[in-house]
Amino acid sequence: MLGIVPVAAVSAAWPGVAAAVRPDGGAVLIRDVRIFDGRRMLDGRRSVLIRDGVIAAIGDRGLVGDGMKVVDGRGGTLLPGLIESHVHTFEGSSADALRFGVTTELEMFGEPGQLAVAKQRRRSRKRVTAADLWSAGNGVTVPGGHPVNPGYEFPRVLPETDLDRFVADRLQEGSDYLKFVYEPGDPPDRPLPSLSLEQVTATIRAAHRRGRLAVGHVEKLKLYVEAVLAGADGIVHVPYNAVASAAEVETIRQTGSFAVPTLSVVDWGLGAKSLLADDRITPWLSPTQQYLLSQEPPDRPGRPDFLGIASANVRRFHAAGIPVLAGADAPVRANVSGASLFTELEHLVRAGLTPAEALTAATAAPARHFRLTDRGRITPGRRADLVLTTDDPTQDITNLRTLHTIWKNGHQVDRTPPPEEES
Numbered sequence: 001m002l003g004i005v006p007v008a009a010v011s012a013a014w015p016g017v018a019a020a021v022r023p024d025g026g027a028v029l030i031r032d033v034r035i036f037d038g039r040r041m042l043d044g045r046r047s048v049l050i051r052d053g054v055i056a057a058i059g060d061r062g063l064v065g066d067g068m069k070v071v072d073g074r075g076g077t078l079l080p081g082l083i084e085s086h087v088h089t090f091e092g093s094s095a096d097a098l099r100f101g102v103t104t105e106l107e108m109f110g111e112p113g114q115l116a117v118a119k120q121r122r123r124s125r126k127r128v129t130a131a132d133l134w135s136a137g138n139g140v141t142v143p144g145g146h147p148v149n150p151g152y153e154f155p156r157v158l159p160e161t162d163l164d165r166f167v168a169d170r171l172q173e174g175s176d177y178l179k180f181v182y183e184p185g186d187p188p189d190r191p192l193p194s195l196s197l198e199q200v201t202a203t204i205r206a207a208h209r210r211g212r213l214a215v216g217h218v219e220k221l222k223l224y225v226e227a228v229l230a231g232a233d234g235i236v237h238v239p240y241n242a243v244a245s246a247a248e249v250e251t252i253r254q255t256g257s258f259a260v261p262t263l264s265v266v267d268w269g270l271g272a273k274s275l276l277a278d279d280r281i282t283p284w285l286s287p288t289q290q291y292l293l294s295q296e297p298p299d300r301p302g303r304p305d306f307l308g309i310a311s312a313n314v315r316r317f318h319a320a321g322i323p324v325l326a327g328a329d330a331p332v333r334a335n336v337s338g339a340s341l342f343t344e345l346e347h348l349v350r351a352g353l354t355p356a357e358a359l360t361a362a363t364a365a366p367a368r369h370f371r372l373t374d375r376g377r378i379t380p381g382r383r384a385d386l387v388l389t390t391d392d393p394t395q396d397i398t399n400l401r402t403l404h405t406i407w408k409n410g411h412q413v414d415r416t417p418p419p420e421e422e423s
């Protein structure tokens with residue numbers, strides 16, 4: 001059973017820890033819980049002490065201090081707060097994410113106006129009602145290129161644009177990393193204009209010169225190889241037009257780049273349907289999430305098996321040791337912030353990752369590759385962004401759906417969804 005049990009006074013069993021605990025009730029002890037630390041399951045049951053929004057200590061058996069809130073974690077599994085590596089945010093979406101245990105979102109193109117506030121918020125340890133945000137801000141693309149209808153105007157790259165200056169301007173706007181779109185090709189295969197490979201290379205160099213990552217939107221296998229050879233740190237989709245050969249996989253591996261497969265984008269609503277049919281999920285969905293999940297992606301007659309091809313690439317990339325990070329690309333094609341990360345992880349497991357490896361793809365791996373040094377692991381000193389599940393998701397990834405309690409900055413998150421907006 002999992003439950004929050006107020007304990008008035010318990011004896012101190014952690015030498016050196018108890019003495020530091022203030023008797024003001026500001027500390028939380030999650031007791032006797034199995035811990036997946038972001039990389040692996042720790043042996044036996046442990047207890048985790050949270051203080052001032054940070055993981056203060058992890059002990060074998062936990063009884064500490066006076067007046068702190070004690071959570072009986074017996075039977076449950078504690079994980080780092082989830083990090084989603086490909087979203088696009090809008091009003092309310094980061095709150096939707098947090099209610100499903102996604103405590104950090106990495107946006108891969110978005111309106112830069114919110115970034116100053118986002119930077120402040122992610123440094124704070126106050127109670128918040130939304131996931132922390134890192135963002136590419138305005139991406140690097142050409143007039144008429146992808147994304148065609150982002151809903152707002154932003155600067156685009158012309159043939160004469162100085163890309164070093166262009167990248168500097170994006171960082172000035174608040175971009176944390178650079179995202180470029182590389183999709184050259186001829187109609188009808190790819191009717192949109194695109195950056196050239198020279199422009200992609202110049203973008204990556206300008207980002208690296210300033211110590212920032214450059215990631216790419218690339219959909220086709222041949223272009224994926226070109227982009228990582230040009231120095232891209234990661235590509236935020238896997239190819240779904242062709243399965244990579246052993247030689248291509250080896251070329252990609254040698255670049256050290258990571259992949260964010262976004263299999264949810266090519267599942268054509270499959271994940272959305274399974275979420276809407278699950279009463280472990282539906283009580284927590286906002287009206288917006290329900291609306292987005294019930295969208296039927298328009299059918300494409302004769303559409304190849306995009307999910308099968310992309311999954312085969314994930315299987316090969318992962319087997320070769322190419323780092324895989326999890327992201328569902330919400331709100332694209334019936335995906336939503338938060339809940340769709342669950343179905344993305346389920347896709348990754350079907351593609352060949354173990355459940356624990358899939359969980360790493362949504363915790364420690366994105367923290368490492370995006371240099372988020374204060375989160376993504378359960379270890380003393382890291383931010384107390386945590387999720388507790390009733391059943392063990394390292395045994396069966398669908399057990400992530402038994403999400404029970406979420407802490408953000410050490411504060412328990414209210415999972416009540418917002419009401420329907422009056423129109």
Ligand SMILES: [Zn+2]
Pocket residue numbers: 086087088108329332
């Ligand atoms: Zn996207």
